[in-house]
Amino acid sequence: MLIRYGVNPLSPLCNSVKGCLVASSSVLRRQQFLIRILGGSSSQTYQNRLGGIRSMAVCSVEVDAESILKAITPALESSKHKGQAGKIAVVGGCREYTGAPYFAAISALKIGADLSHVFCTKDAAPVIKGYSPELIVHPVLEESYSIRDEDKSYVSERVLAEIDKWLERFDCLVVGPGLGRDPFLLDCVSEIIKHARHSNVPVVVDGDGLFLVTNCLDLIRGYPLAVLTPNVNEYKRLIDKVLNCEVNDEEANQQVLLLAKQIGGVTILRKGKSDLISDGDIVKSVSTYGSPRRCGGQGDILSGSVAVFLSWAREQSNVAEADPSISQMNPSLLACIAASALLRKAARAAFESKRRSTLTGDIIDCLGRSLEEICPVYPS
Amino acid sequence: MLIRYGVNPLSPLCNSVKGCLVASSSVLRRQQFLIRILGGSSSQTYQNRLGGIRSMAVCSVEVDAESILKAITPALESSKHKGQAGKIAVVGGCREYTGAPYFAAISALKIGADLSHVFCTKDAAPVIKGYSPELIVHPVLEESYSIRDEDKSYVSERVLAEIDKWLERFDCLVVGPGLGRDPFLLDCVSEIIKHARHSNVPVVVDGDGLFLVTNCLDLIRGYPLAVLTPNVNEYKRLIDKVLNCEVNDEEANQQVLLLAKQIGGVTILRKGKSDLISDGDIVKSVSTYGSPRRCGGQGDILSGSVAVFLSWAREQSNVAEADPSISQMNPSLLACIAASALLRKAARAAFESKRRSTLTGDIIDCLGRSLEEICPVYPS
Structure with missing residues (x-):
């Protein structure tokens, strides 16, 4: 028909x-x-x-990502005060994983956010704090092994109360890097997402956060300030759960668009050789060459970067003077495009120098220079 | 006769x-x-x-190790995804030792593996995590001092269950760096080796892992995917236990071959001025000049490197086009030759610059550049 x-x-x-x-x-x-x-x-x-x-x-259109980066990156002015360039929080980090939340949080700072927090478990906090004194690390989450069943309700309330003290100060949450899959912890994080949504705080979901929301789509369904950043396997699970079919690479653009639409207008950044980005209305792609190195942790850079760019893109004054094709675009889409393009540029720069031994930390070291090349602080 | x-x-x-x-x-x-x-x-x-x-x-033949490195090192392609260049795990790290498992695991990443895990004791984990956010460190092993006798059986099962969740995802295990000699911990590690063997996961055994298998040869007897990397003393104990005689340097080639054969076709890398490598069928040696510096930890670089090269050499597509003298060789032998040659080259480079103050970390810093000189990512 x-x-x-x-x-x-x-x-x-x-x-x-x-x-x-x-x-x-x-x-x-x-x-x-x-x-x-x-x-x-x-x-x-x-x-x-x-x-x-x-x-x-x-249709998917390869975008002019550099113009978008220029449009959304705010000018640095002496009159601004701490926090105006972005306050980001990462919810993640457990007994098993500490590198991922660190990579996400430090990437946000390296791109230009003013403050970067991490909300993690008590075991993870000293380690993440040790990676860098630049981060503010809150040891508030709990895993099942450390609490008795009869205490769970009380502990859950206490965790939420801790988060609520901070939540509205943040421009964006990143939920998932190094979160792990402990059921009690994931229950608490579900509540955190609900609170963030209630407060209209944007949420970037990656890693084990995607495991959580794929199993409980109502957490993000119909929330336009949610951004999902799935890799190959995470995307496969989402497609299976939401569209009840397999990934079809020949119809990749339609599929990512339909996926975003079906979840109610969230933004999806499908990571791959080309990154495909859709908010359920349009599809954009970023295919600039990055690096052939696939060391773990690059996804964490991306999620932290999306958070910063999303907080910037939502500041209307930043993009008001841009071309209408940019200024009228969904800020979540702009943020994903900017983050994808910057990560690729930084990965390329790191790979040029480190080749096979390139690690995620090397790419993070190149974020600032890569952004400066596109958006110089002092334009000539 | x-x-x-x-x-x-x-x-x-x-x-x-x-x-x-x-x-x-x-x-x-x-x-x-x-x-x-x-x-x-x-x-x-x-x-x-x-x-x-x-x-x-x-007979032992000094091999053309550079040709082997070129043959087994895979091309980097944008179409590949995370994990395809190798997923390595190190089983080691206890209250006493934390450097050794770090050196092995980070060396794997610096050579080009995508993911590197460490399975260690709870005390060792925060320290190893702290060395680098690039590693995924699982605090799952237990030592006798931290558990009661009546809990041992339960704890042992829990440790194995944790390992089993991951085991089949790994391309190679390294067992031994910084393992220590706690009897309960070694019992658990014996079981880990049995599970790895059952799943056909290659196992590189070094350090205290060699203490374990020398006392319980059945753990690796007849397992062709086992690689042992003994130093002088570890080799002496192996020879004594297996061949019931002393090390005979005049007949070094025959002895290492007989040792490998007697253990049922495992591969032995006997570390020394020349590294002698045998799988019980042939003997090869690597004698290129490395460094006169003998700081501790170089063996850990070697075991981590063997693991990566073994995962690469087992990918038939990598070596299929090589000279038959390479493509028909046992992948374990290829991996040992490649690791030995790369370590020597990196050690030489580090010593050139740091001289007497050369440390293991300095050698690790030279792994990437040394491999790039032999296998450039973009061949001219």
Whole structure:
């Protein structure tokens, strides 16, 4: 039935035909794919979903990420005070993992945030504090092994109370780096996400945070300030859970768009050879060459970076003077594009010098220089 | 009686006569040595063992290690994802020792592995984590002092369950760096080796891991994916236990070959002025000049490096196009040769700059550059 509608109307936001899948054969293939993933068993369900799909812009446009970075990166002015360039918090770090929250939090500072906090378990805190005195590390989370069943309710309330003291001060939360999968800890983090949502604090979800929200989609469903940054396996689980099908790389743009739409307009950054980004309305991609090194931890740089850029992109004054194609774009989309492009540039710079021995710390060391090359503090 | 067989038939794999001990006097000496270590008291035992010795290749050939490094080091490609360049785990690190497992694990990353884990005791974990956020450190092992006798069985099961969650994800385990000799901990590690063996995960055994397996040879007997990397004293104990004789440097090649064969085809890397490597079929040596500095920890670099190269050498696609003398060689042998040659090159580079103050960390800092000089990421 879809076929008789011919080519789907493309969104006006898709302002270039380059890379768009408009040839009739590809349209046909795409629509067949949509039929498959929609199931099509119930005519009513099918028609309801179809209504949404008709308005989809299923082309992906490689964006001018440098223009976006320039548009959203705020000028540094002496009149500003501490905090105005961003206050970020990472929720993550447990007995097992300490590197990931550190990488996310320190990346935020290296890009230019003023303050970077980490909320982690008591075991993880001294280690993360030890990595850097620049971070503010709160040892507030608890894992099951350290508390008795009868204390769980009380401990959970205490954890939430600690977080609530800080929550509204943050411009963005990153939930997931090094979080682990302890059930009690994840229950507490579910509550933290609900509180953040209640306070309209943006939430970037990565790593074990994605494990959590994939199993409990209501935590982020319909929250436009949620950004998910899945890698290959995390994306596979999301697609399976939300669209009840497998990943289809031939129809990657449509699939990521539909995924974002189905979760209610959250933004998805699908990490891969090209990063695909969609908020359920449009799809953008970032394909600039980064590095072939796949050492663990690069995803943590990305999540910390998205948090900073999201806090910047939401400041309307930063982007007001930009080209309308930028100033009218969803800040979450802008943030993902900026973070993806910067990480790739920094990874490329680190790899140029360290080659096979490039580690995540080397890439973090290149974040500042890479951003400066695009957005010099003192433009010439 | 041996004398009438004349020169032992040399394996066709021994494709160079250079360095072979073929002069009749040396053959005589070698055979007398074999008679000694075989005991020769029982005619039947003697004949049985003789059957094995006839097929031995007892010449050692200094190999072209650079060609081997080039053959097994995989190309870096943007299409690969995290983990494909190697996932390594080190089992080691206790209250007393924390540097050794760190050196082994970080060396794996610096050579190019994507992920490097450490499984250590609870006391050691925060310290090892503190050395580098790049490692994933699991505080799962226990020493006798921290548990009651009646809890041992339960704790042992819990340790194994923790390890089993991860085991099959690893391309190689390194067992031993900084393990210590606590009896309860070593019992747990025995079980870990059995589980690794059951899952066909290669195991590199060094340091206190060699103390363990020398006392319980059945742990590795007949496991072709086991690699032992003994230093002078560890080798002495192995020879005493397995061949019931003393180390004989005049017949070093035959002895290391016989040792590997007697343990059932494990690979032995005997560290020394020249590193001698045998899998019980052939003997190879690496004698390129390294450094006269003998600071502790270099063996840990070696064991971590063997693990990475072994995971690479087992990927048939990496070596398929190499010269048959390489592509047909046992991957464990290739890995030992590559690791030995790279360590020597890195040690030489570090010593050039740091001289008497060269430390293990300085050598680790030279691993990447040394590998890049042999296997440039972008070949000219």
